[in-house]
Amino acid sequence: MTRFCAELRWGIRKKVEGGVMAVSTGAGVSDPNESRRPLAGVNVVEFGQFIAGPGAAALLADLGASVVKVESLGGDSMRSSDPIQFGVYNKGKRSLALNLRDPRCAAAAEELALSADIVIQNLRPGAMERLGLGPQALRAKRPSLIYGSVSGFGDAGPSAGKPGFDIAAQAKSGMMAINGQPDGPPTRVGITIVDVTTAHVLAQGALAALLRRDRTGEGTTLNVSLLDVALHLQSPKFANFFASDVEPVPYGDGQQSGQAPSGIIQTRDGRIVMAAYLQPHWESFCKAIGRPELIAEERFASNALRFQHRSELMSVIQPFFSSHATSDVVDILTKANIVVAPVNGYRDVVKDADVLASGALIQMQDLDGALIGTIANPIRSADWGTPPTVAIARVGQHSEEVLSEISLSSLEVQEMLQDGVVRQPVFEPHVGY
Numbered sequence: 001m002t003r004f005c006a007e008l009r010w011g012i013r014k015k016v017e018g019g020v021m022a023v024s025t026g027a028g029v030s031d032p033n034e035s036r037r038p039l040a041g042v043n044v045v046e047f048g049q050f051i052a053g054p055g056a057a058a059l060l061a062d063l064g065a066s067v068v069k070v071e072s073l074g075g076d077s078m079r080s081s082d083p084i085q086f087g088v089y090n091k092g093k094r095s096l097a098l099n100l101r102d103p104r105c106a107a108a109a110e111e112l113a114l115s116a117d118i119v120i121q122n123l124r125p126g127a128m129e130r131l132g133l134g135p136q137a138l139r140a141k142r143p144s145l146i147y148g149s150v151s152g153f154g155d156a157g158p159s160a161g162k163p164g165f166d167i168a169a170q171a172k173s174g175m176m177a178i179n180g181q182p183d184g185p186p187t188r189v190g191i192t193i194v195d196v197t198t199a200h201v202l203a204q205g206a207l208a209a210l211l212r213r214d215r216t217g218e219g220t221t222l223n224v225s226l227l228d229v230a231l232h233l234q235s236p237k238f239a240n241f242f243a244s245d246v247e248p249v250p251y252g253d254g255q256q257s258g259q260a261p262s263g264i265i266q267t268r269d270g271r272i273v274m275a276a277y278l279q280p281h282w283e284s285f286c287k288a289i290g291r292p293e294l295i296a297e298e299r300f301a302s303n304a305l306r307f308q309h310r311s312e313l314m315s316v317i318q319p320f321f322s323s324h325a326t327s328d329v330v331d332i333l334t335k336a337n338i339v340v341a342p343v344n345g346y347r348d349v350v351k352d353a354d355v356l357a358s359g360a361l362i363q364m365q366d367l368d369g370a371l372i373g374t375i376a377n378p379i380r381s382a383d384w385g386t387p388p389t390v391a392i393a394r395v396g397q398h399s400e401e402v403l404s405e406i407s408l409s410s411l412e413v414q415e416m417l418q419d420g421v422v423r424q425p426v427f428e429p430h431v432g433y
Contacts, residue, residue, distance in 0.1 A: 033385025037064020042210070044068070045116040046093070047109075047133070049076050051166070051192055052150040052226065053122030054089040055199025060118065060206065062377035062387065067093040068116075068402055070109055072100070073423045075395035087392040088374055089199075091364040096403070097396030097423035100131050104412070105421050109133060111406045114142050118206050122150035125161050135221040146209040148202050148222040155223060164226045166192040173230035178237060181252045198229045260306040260313055261285070264343060270326040271343040274333060277303045281338055288336035289320040365391035396423030 034040055042065040046057035054069070054076065061067040069076070069090060075097065078086040096112070098105035110133060113119050119138065121128050128134045128149075135147040152164010153172070170176050170188055180187030202224045209220035231238070237248050253264040259277040276285040279302070286294045294300055294316065299309045306313050321329060326342050333340040342348065349355055350373075359380065363371040371389065399422050403413045416422040 031388050033387070034064065036383070036385045037387075038384060039064040042066070042118065043116045044118045044120060045070060045113050047119070047121040047123055047128065049122065050078050051085075051089055051195035052198040052202070052224075053120050054078075055196060056148065056150070056202035056206070057093065057120050058089045058091070059199060059203040059377060059379075061092045061390075063379065064384070065118070068112065068398070069093040069095050069393070070100075070112070071095055071097045071395055073097050073396075073420075079395065084372075087364055087366065087372075091374070091392050092390035093393060094398035094402055095393040095396055095425075096399050098399070099421040100133075102416075102419075102421040104416055106131055106133070108403060108406060108408060108416075110138070112402065113138055114145070115406065116145070117210070118146045118148065120148045120150075120202065120206070124163050125151055125155070139219055139221060143219055144213060144217060145219040146206055146213065146222070147219070148206050148209075148224070150198055150202060151223065151225045153227045154225040166195040166226065169194045169226035169230040173227055173234065174237075175230055175234060178234070178248050178250055180250045182250050184250065187250070193233070194226050194230045197233060198224055198226055201229055201232075258307050259303060260310045261317060265314075265318070265321050267321045267326045267329050268324055272321070272326055272329050272333075272340055273343055274338060274340040276333075276338050277306065279303070282306070284336040285333070285338050288332055288338065289317060291317070291320070363389045365389060367392055367394055394425045397425040399423060399425070 031037075039060055042060070044057055044060050044065045044067040046053060046067055046069045048054040048057060048069065057065075057067050057069070075095075076086060076090070078089075098109060100106050100109055109131070113133060119133075119135075121133075129137070135149065139145050139147060151160070152162055152168065153159035167188055170179075170193075171186070173194075175194075176186035176188055179189055202222065205220075205222045205224065209222060213219060241247060253273070259275070261282075262275040262277050264271050264273050276282050282300075282303075283295050286292050298305075300306045300313060324332070330340050330342055344352060350361065355361065360376050360378070362374060362376040364374050366372050369391075400413055400417065403416075403422065404410065408416075413422070417424055
């Protein structure tokens, strides 16, 4: 284990010892606060791969739902391509591994889905329909079912049948064109922001559908596309474009085009990001750095003028930053009511006092039972109690258990296991997820 990982585990362990987080073991373990969770008693069946679908189900699991992940015999592709990321979006679920081309497995999957409150899927367009597990087929048999699907580009346009990844949605939506430096090429956002946001949007839609069902008894078919989510993330930009007919351009590290001083600034030992372009903030900033005379400086009398003379402005204020450590700059500007934050690397983030105090750093169990660090669901409440540390299930770890909960007899389950159309769990260490 690296020193960094050791320090991270120590930091999380101290929070556990302080009573911020309870620790228990295993996916589907007994949770003393289970009945307090907002989604206690809600059953979710997920047919998902990669991030958007599994991420939505994971968010519901964090809120107390019981989630069964239906996988192929080989498992979710992300188990092998990115095991750590797989764990983040699949911890706390039970795994049922089936060959859905086998009629017995397809029938079992249908029965399981019809017993659920929510079905979530993000398989390739048309795959669930070909298996007889699409929303129309299932909701015809159970109208109260909530069925949520993720697609790349929606279900109506010429790209409806195409698979979609985060990077394609970023490109097609215009997001890449406004990201990066003004004189640089289009740039991808450094995280899978569209996938992750789509997971949140689908989970939010499922929660709204649950509320509607409580009132009306009716289910819902939800369709969320990566393209729609990527566009929605840029709503203000598109509103400005429609109003002005001027395409937005990248503006690098600044908060917005046309604002100064704002953006990333080098300090004596690092970098900070700040925003002091509003006039009251500009005046407070000048006083805080010991340059009150700048308030009356004609070149800097308004935000528009400060932006026009941004290079001159930065040369005037840079000596203050260059002569102070990052922590001192943050303290000085915070006291002046200026928006400021250090530009942290991950090693800094996991030691940041606000991060540690927030409860954002939690643990999950890997396949060998070791505790590894991850980030908590940001939706938390003391009224719900502290969730346990949950585990990542192996492919098919709960196959026999889940199948025994539907109408299949133990003999039928054993025959399916023997025929190799249902995967049994493998518990040898270090064999992958």
